[in-house]
Amino acid sequence: MSRLSKMSFSTIMLWAGMFFLYAPMLILVIYSFNESKLVTVWGGFSPKWYGELFRDQQILDAVWTSLKVAFFASTMAVVLGTMAAFVMTRFKRSWGKLTLSNMITAPLVMPEVITGLSLLLLFIHMADFLGWPKERGMLTVWIAHSTFCASYVAVVVSARLRELDLSIEEAAQDLGATPLKTFFHITVPMISPSLAAGWLLSFSLSLDDLVIASFTSGPGATTLPMVVFSSVRMGVSPKINALATLIILTVSLIAFICWYLARRSERKNLPPAM
Amino acid sequence: MKRPLKFRLPKGQYWTIGLPYFWLLLFFALPFAIVLKISLSTAAISIPPYESLMTYADESIQIMLNLGNYLLIFDDSLYVQAYLGSLKMAFITTLGCLLIGYPMAYAIARAPKKHQGLLILLVMLPSWTSFLIRVYAWMGLLSNNGVINNFLMWLGVISEPIQMLNTNFAVYIGIIYTYLPFMILPLYATLSQLDGSLLEAASDLGSRSLNTFWKVTLPLSKGGVIAGSMLVFIPVVGEFVIPELLGGPDSLMIGKVLWQEFFNNRDWPVASALAIIMLGLLIIPITLFHRYQAKSMESDL
Numbered sequence: 286m287s288r289l290s291k292m293s294f295s296t297i298m299l300w301a302g303m304f305f306l307y308a309p310m311l312i313l314v315i316y317s318f319n320e321s322k323l324v325t326v327w328g329g330f331s332p333k334w335y336g337e338l339f340r341d342q343q344i345l346d347a348v349w350t351s352l353k354v355a356f357f358a359s360t361m362a363v364v365l366g367t368m369a370a371f372v373m374t375r376f377k378r379s380w381g382k383l384t385l386s387n388m389i390t391a392p393l394v395m396p397e398v399i400t401g402l403s404l405l406l407l408f409i410h411m412a413d414f415l416g417w418p419k420e421r422g423m424l425t426v427w428i429a430h431s432t433f434c435a436s437y438v439a440v441v442v443s444a445r446l447r448e449l450d451l452s453i454e455e456a457a458q459d460l461g462a463t464p465l466k467t468f469f470h471i472t473v474p475m476i477s478p479s480l481a482a483g484w485l486l487s488f489s490l491s492l493d494d495l496v497i498a499s500f501t502s503g504p505g506a507t508t509l510p511m512v513v514f515s516s517v518r519m520g521v522s523p524k525i526n527a528l529a530t531l532i533i534l535t536v537s538l539i540a541f542i543c544w545y546l547a548r549r550s551e552r553k554n555l556p557p558a559m
Numbered sequence: 560m561k562r563p564l565k566f567r568l569p570k571g572q573y574w575t576i577g578l579p580y581f582w583l584l585l586f587f588a589l590p591f592a593i594v595l596k597i598s599l600s601t602a603a604i605s606i607p608p609y610e611s612l613m614t615y616a617d618e619s620i621q622i623m624l625n626l627g628n629y630l631l632i633f634d635d636s637l638y639v640q641a642y643l644g645s646l647k648m649a650f651i652t653t654l655g656c657l658l659i660g661y662p663m664a665y666a667i668a669r670a671p672k673k674h675q676g677l678l679i680l681l682v683m684l685p686s687w688t689s690f691l692i693r694v695y696a697w698m699g700l701l702s703n704n705g706v707i708n709n710f711l712m713w714l715g716v717i718s719e720p721i722q723m724l725n726t727n728f729a730v731y732i733g734i735i736y737t738y739l740p741f742m743i744l745p746l747y748a749t750l751s752q753l754d755g756s757l758l759e760a761a762s763d764l765g766s767r768s769l770n771t772f773w774k775v776t777l778p779l780s781k782g783g784v785i786a787g788s789m790l791v792f793i794p795v796v797g798e799f800v801i802p803e804l805l806g807g808p809d810s811l812m813i814g815k816v817l818w819q820e821f822f823n824n825r826d827w828p829v830a831s832a833l834a835i836i837m838l839g840l841l842i843i844p845i846t847l848f849h850r851y852q853a854k855s856m857e858s859d860l
Contacts, residue, residue, distance in 0.1 A: 298662035309696040369579040388583040396797020398814045403590030432586045489687045529692040536688045
């Protein structure tokens with residue numbers, strides 16, 4: 286009995302919190318089907334803003350730019366983050382290792398304005414001294430996103446690497462596999478779920494980033510959050526409601542598919558392990 | 560970890576450590592040195608809009624360090640207020656996230672094991688959809704002819720709309736809303752690893768549930784509380800987007816001021832000095848977070 290009364294407060298808070306998290310998004314989705322141009326006045330059901338959205342070339346271009354940047358940035362972030370995680374978990378404690386792990390976790394909390402400002406100033410200096418990059422655009426946004434996403438990948442992957450049974454890797458090496466071969470044939474398959482998780486996390490972080498992209502991009506590369514931000518600053522627009530709904534639906538769908546696959550593979554693996 | 564891997568990666572080792580090291584040195588550490596350098600230079604009407612620190616004339620190298628930007632910032636009450644405003648905003652929203660997030664994390668950690676994954680997914684899901692869009696959702700809710708005001712007027716609680724959008728209240732709501740998942744995740748991580756037998760022992764010894772919570776659960780979850788608080792506090796100090804969209808003219812935050820100095824006034828040295836001082840203020844929380852991070856990595860071994 287005491288358990289029930291103790292739980293009730295936190296359980297109520299859980300559901301109240303969930304309501305707090307989801308109600309605004311739900312209302313946004315409902316209003317995306319609003320006929321009226323005034324976002325807050327209900328003028329009847331209509332999908333017309335979706336049509337408007339797909340005719341807006343500026344938004345479509347920005348979506349494409351964002352997807353490209355996010356794809357390449359998350360791929361690079363997985364490479365960098367995995368290497369850093371490997372160093373952090375498998376190498377001897379040393380001065381170099383400590384510096385690396387400090388540098389890789391710092392972007393997790395660093396205020397975005399500071400990261401963005403410092404990267405922009407770096408690119409300007411590099412252009413002065415090296416003549417590269419000539420102008421800021423997709424490449425510089427890619428570098429910036431790869432850097433901060435690598436932190437998240439490193440955290441996710443190192444958690445998994447720490448759980449792994451080292452003896453399998455050692456057995457492979459005792460049997461004559463080179464370290465590189467061991468890594469790709471033994472370690473990578475075992476950590477592949479966390480690599481996928483790190484990639485997806487980086488992808489969504491990169492798609493979502495406004496501040497760092499605003500600092501590091503040039504005239505040629507406008508990402509979706511930058512377009513949304515400038516149009517939202519002008520005032521609320523029903524087209525953005527439609528866009529928001531599509532984003533929410535896509536992300537929820539991907540998240541639930543991932544969750545379902547993870548749960549299924551867990552179930553498959555559980556019985557023999559028990 | 561016990562075996563120093565001497566036989567492993569004889570040459571590859573340098574690559575494995577070298578590439579991420581070089582990348583982070585170049586794209587993370589070096590930029591801060593540059594910000595520091597520019598913060599010590601003088602603004603000028605040129606491209607780039609500041610003067611070089613070093614001048615070479617008459618066979619002598621002169622290095623001019625200009626502390627004027629820092630003095631200006633400490634002299635001008637606007638900047639000082641912006642820093643104080645940011646710290647206050649970060650403190651209150653961190654407390655708010657903690658008060659809402661702790662019970663939620665606790666409830667998830669106590670839920671049946673098979674539901675925990677789904678519940679955590681539900682908490683994290685909003686933070687994977689666009690951050691900007693979640694702030695935008697609140698613009699529609701809080702505006703004068705928005706959903707909340709219309710609803711309250713329909714109920715008859717109020718006769719004319721309350722001004723909510725473009726106030727500090729809206730900024731508080733927006734920040735707590737967007738940062739709540741970052742508080743819940745580390746709290747859940749520590750609470751779910753809590754040894755249940757300790758709680759049982761406490762109740763066997765006659766401790767009442769509230770007492771057990773204060774004396775056992777809360778102290779044991781201290782690491783999660785610190786990590787979650789730092790994950791909210793530090794980025795909020797530099798927050799720019801939320802006060803820009805939801806706040807009014809009186810919601811002065813340092814991230815917003817920095818942005819305006821850089822993009823609108825094009826005063827790069829002052830913007831850099833603002834960033835350096837912000838980092839200085841954040842040194843203690845950042846160190847706290849790193850210590851927790853290092854400790855949780857050690858304890859996993």
